[in-house]
Amino acid sequence: MAQNDSKAxxxxxxxxxxxxxxxxxxxxxxxxxxxxxxxxxxxxxxxxKDDLARAAAAHWDAHTTGFFAEAPYHAGEGPLExxxxxxxFRRSILTGDLxxxxxxxxxxxxxxxxxxxxxSGPLADNIVTHGKTLQADIEAAMAQYGVKGDWTAESLxxxxxxxxxxxxxxxxxxxxxxxxxxxxDHLRRYLELTFSGTKPS
Amino acid sequence: MAQNDSKAxxxxxxxxxxxxxxxxxxxxxxxxxxxxxxxxxxxxxxxxKDDLARAAAAHWDAHTTGFFAEAPYHAGEGPLExxxxxxxFRRSILTGDLxxxxxxxxxxxxxxxxxxxxxSGPLADNIVTHGKTLQADIEAAMAQYGVKGDWTAESLxxxxxxxxxxxxxxxxxxxxxxxxxxxxDHLRRYLELTFSGTKPS
DNA sequence: TGCGCCATACCAACTAGTCGGTATGGTGGC
DNA sequence: GCCACCATACCGACTAGTTGGTATGGCGCA
Numbered sequence: 072m073a074q075n076d077s078k079a080x081x082x083x084x085x086x087x088x089x090x091x092x093x094x095x096x097x098x099x100x101x102x103x104x105x106x107x108x109x110x111x112x113x114x115x116x117x118x119x120k121d122d123l124a125r126a127a128a129a130h131w132d133a134h135t136t137g138f139f140a141e142a143p144y145h146a147g148e149g150p151l152e153x154x155x156x157x158x159x160f161r162r163s164i165l166t167g168d169l170x171x172x173x174x175x176x177x178x179x180x181x182x183x184x185x186x187x188x189x190x191s192g193p194l195a196d197n198i199v200t201h202g203k204t205l206q207a208d209i210e211a212a213m214a215q216y217g218v219k220g221d222w223t224a225e226s227l228x229x230x231x232x233x234x235x236x237x238x239x240x241x242x243x244x245x246x247x248x249x250x251x252x253x254x255x256d257h258l259r260r261y262l263e264l265t266f267s268g269t270k271p272s
Numbered sequence: 273m274a275q276n277d278s279k280a281x282x283x284x285x286x287x288x289x290x291x292x293x294x295x296x297x298x299x300x301x302x303x304x305x306x307x308x309x310x311x312x313x314x315x316x317x318x319x320x321k322d323d324l325a326r327a328a329a330a331h332w333d334a335h336t337t338g339f340f341a342e343a344p345y346h347a348g349e350g351p352l353e354x355x356x357x358x359x360x361f362r363r364s365i366l367t368g369d370l371x372x373x374x375x376x377x378x379x380x381x382x383x384x385x386x387x388x389x390x391x392s393g394p395l396a397d398n399i400v401t402h403g404k405t406l407q408a409d410i411e412a413a414m415a416q417y418g419v420k421g422d423w424t425a426e427s428l429x430x431x432x433x434x435x436x437x438x439x440x441x442x443x444x445x446x447x448x449x450x451x452x453x454x455x456x457d458h459l460r461r462y463l464e465l466t467f468s469g470t471k472p473s
Numbered sequence: 474t475g476c477g478c479c480a481t482a483c484c485a486a487c488t489a490g491t492c493g494g495t496a497t498g499g500t501g502g503c
Numbered sequence: 504g505c506c507a508c509c510a511t512a513c514c515g516a517c518t519a520g521t522t523g524g525t526a527t528g529g530c531g532c533a
Contacts, residue, residue, distance in 0.1 A: 077512075093383040095296035099489065110490080111514045120489065170386075177441055181382045182294040184444040185371075195445035220461070226454040229442055230435075233455040237438025240378050241430055243385040244396035253427040254434040260421070261462040278478080300523065311524080313479045321523065 078116045080106040085127040090170045093182050094124065094190075124179070124190045131175045132197045139201065150211035151266050155259060157205060161235055162255045165248040172248070173239045174198070202232035216266045234258045279317045281307040286328040291371045294383050295325065295391075325380075325391045332376045333398045340402065351412035352467050356460060358406060362436055363456045366449040373449070374440045375399070403433035417467045435459045 084105035088097045099120055103113050117123040144156030165172055176194035183191045209224040238251030285306035289298045300321055304314050318324040345357030366373055377395035384392045410425040439452030 092387045093294060093296055095294055096383075096387055098487090109514055111492090111516095112512070114490065115512060115514095118490095178382060180444050181379060181441055182297075186293045186297060191444075195447075198442075198445050222454070222457060222461075227458060229446070229451055230455045230458040233435060233438030233442045233451070234431075235438065236441040237434030237436065240382055240437040240441075241399075241434045243381050243392075244399050245430070246396075250430055250434070253423070254431045256423060257428060257431040257462065260423075261458065261465070264462070264465040299521090310480050312481075312527095315524070316478060319524095 077106065077108055077112060079130075081108065081113060081116060081123070082127050082130040085123055086131060086175050087170055089127070090173050090175055090178055094179055094187075095182070099123075121187070121190065124187070125193075127175070128179070128190060128193045128197070132193065135176075135197065135201060139204070150208035150215060151262075153208050154205060154212060154262060158231070158255055158259045158262065162252050165242075165252055169239075169242060169248070173242070174236060177236045177239060198232055198236070199229065202228045205231060212266050218266060220265075231258065278307065278309055278313055280331075282309065282314060282317060282324070283328050283331040286324060287332060287376050288371055290328070291374050291376055291379055295380055295388075296383065300324075322388070322391065325388070326394075328376070329380070329391060329394045329398070333394065336377075336398065336402060340405070351409035351416060352463075354409050355406060355413060355463060359432070359456055359460045359463065363453050366443075366453050366456075370440075370443060370449070374443070375437060378437045378440060399433055399437070400430065403429045406432060413467050419467060421466075432459065 081102055084102045085097070088101055088105060092101075099110060099113055102123070103109055113123075117126060142157075142160050144153055144160045147153035147156045176198050179187075179194045180191050180198065184195070203225065206224050206228045209227050212218070213224060234254055234257075235251075238254040241250040241254060242248050244250070282303055285303045286298070289302055289306060293302075300311060300314055303324070304310055314324075318327060343358075343361050345354055345361045348354035348357045377399050380388075380395045381392050381399065385396070404426065407425050407429045410428050413419070414425060435455055435458075436452075439455040442451040442455060443449050445451070
């Protein structure tokens with residue numbers, strides 16, 4: 072049984088390098104070097120660079136779906152607790168290097184949304200779908216707390232993702248994760264104010 | 273008068289193309305074609321592609337600084353009116369193609385924050401400095417409304433930029449400006465809740 | 474005449490993708 | 504046990520096309 076994880080190593084290297092340098096600037100040989108392989112092996116597993124990107128997108132989708140499915144915030148008792156728990160969880164994972172916790176999908180969507188729709192499209196779906204996993208709890212919380220605004224649960228779900236994605240950009244702009252964390256703090260206060268109506272000091 | 277605006281046309285083409293395809297994928301000949309020139313002209317005005325990027329960053333900085341300095345929201349009577357006016361203004365300019373209203377700085381920071389710090393650095397400063405132009409009004413509004421949270425005016429100023437930048441990504445992910453507009457609506461409600469303490473229906 | 478501006482032709486380096494070949498291990502027949 | 508056969512995984516040199524950058528010269532104007 073050879074090290075049959077070569078393909079996975081190539082995919083992981085892609086996720087890491089794209090988040091550090093972007094898609095266009097990531098060379099196939101960079102991916103090979105980080106995975107400890109050569110181009111011959113690369114083209115055994117992938118037809119082309121775009122094929123790698125599509126596979127990396129699917130890899131990312133599977134990874135994030137599983138990662139958030141197993142996260143602890145689902146254990147919250149009520150919908151608002153789970154919602155706030157999600158924000159807290161996103162805050163808690165802002166550790167280590169920026170290339171480890173930033174969003175592969177957000178990078179690709181930002182860079183390749185128009186030039187490579189066949190790659191960015193599934194990742195855009197990943198972001199939107201992930202955001203909408205919160206929609207049911209938002210609706211339940213709206214009902215529970217009698218919140219009736221001129222906005223939809225879906226729009227709030229996507230707003231949460233906007234703050235997450237924007238926080239990553241601000242983290243890059245300021246050179247640290249603190250900016251992303253503080254933005255999530257403001258988001259948490261918004262949710263508290265919206266659903267409880269009380270202003271914590 | 274010859275078309276002495278060749279340099280400006282090259283810079284404008286750069287802003288447009290980078291927002292559509294990213295920096296690495298934007299070729300010099302693409303920029304020349306969009307500006308209606310050839311490489312001879314390009315290298316008369318710029319030493320290299322990176323030189324172009326630095327000049328485009330300065331161009332963008334000058335453009336945005338003037339653009340927001342002349343915006344109408346500064347005429348608001350109180351600090352909160354100006355703050356909400358800024359959000360409204362950002363919402364009002366979400367028209368036309370995504371390549372026209374998205375942020376050149378955000379694109380570069382996202383893609384080149386680590387690989388090209390000499391280019392992304394000034395643009396990161398541009399975003400942060402632009403965000404902090406709201407800080408004085410936030411501080412004044414905090415004093416006026418007696419708001420004392422465990423957060424700083426600076427963090428809120430940067431949070432506003434995070435929502436703006438994140439809104440652009442969500443607009444790309446959903447294929448329309450509506451996502452960005454709805455996110456700014458949520459941001460506006462957060463500011464209203466924070467400073468007025470009242471919940472609008 | 475000289476200079477700013479621009480076009481054409483070209484070069485050198487880089488990179489995506491190809492190709493011939495090697496190593497390993499499984500399988501079925503005997 | 505052993506061998507022929509084959510599929511998978513991998514290597515590294517090579518090709519072909521792209522792209523940043525250069526060299527040279529033309530053109531209009533002060």
